[in-house]
Amino acid sequence: MDSTGNNSCAEDTGPIRTGAHGETCLIAEDEALVSFSMKKILEDAGYKVLLASDGVEALAIFRERPEDISVILSDVVMPKMSGIEFLEEARRVRPDIKVIFVSGYSASFLRERGVLREGMELITKPFAKQELLRRVREALDRQ
Numbered sequence: 179m180d181s182t183g184n185n186s187c188a189e190d191t192g193p194i195r196t197g198a199h200g201e202t203c204l205i206a207e208d209e210a211l212v213s214f215s216m217k218k219i220l221e222d223a224g225y226k227v228l229l230a231s232d233g234v235e236a237l238a239i240f241r242e243r244p245e246d247i248s249v250i251l252s253d254v255v256m257p258k259m260s261g262i263e264f265l266e267e268a269r270r271v272r273p274d275i276k277v278i279f280v281s282g283y284s285a286s287f288l289r290e291r292g293v294l295r296e297g298m299e300l301i302t303k304p305f306a307k308q309e310l311l312r313r314v315r316e317a318l319d320r321q
Contacts, residue, residue, distance in 0.1 A: 206232065
């Protein structure tokens with residue numbers, strides 16, 4: 179703490195701006211516990227949240243309302259359609275959509291197998307609430 183009572187640690191980036199701006203997150207996740215946990219964290223922070231249990235369902239939701247969705251959070255490995263395949267289809271509808279992948283696999287593991295490409299964002303499970311909120315806010319604020 180510094181003399182003003184603030185934490186002056188280099189890692190302290192100040193308060194995290196939340197989604198109180200009406201943004202909508204589409205979560206594509208086949209693990210119900212992870213999906214509902216993410217939903218609660220994001221809704222508590224002020225985001226609107228849509229849930230899909232696989233890539234096919236997520237794509238159907240996205241195609242119904244592509245302009246309403248601000249960011250997609252998608253598992254990489256899902257039944258029926260992978261997160262990567264879902265992203266490719268979603269970007270045909272809306273090339274500028276922001277996407278954050280979520281996986282239990284490490285980024286290096288996914289890159290080595292050609293699944294995760296340069297410029298793709300990944301949050302590794304398990305993740306902390308603050309990391310999820312920070313990464314979503316950063317993606318939304320990025321031009």
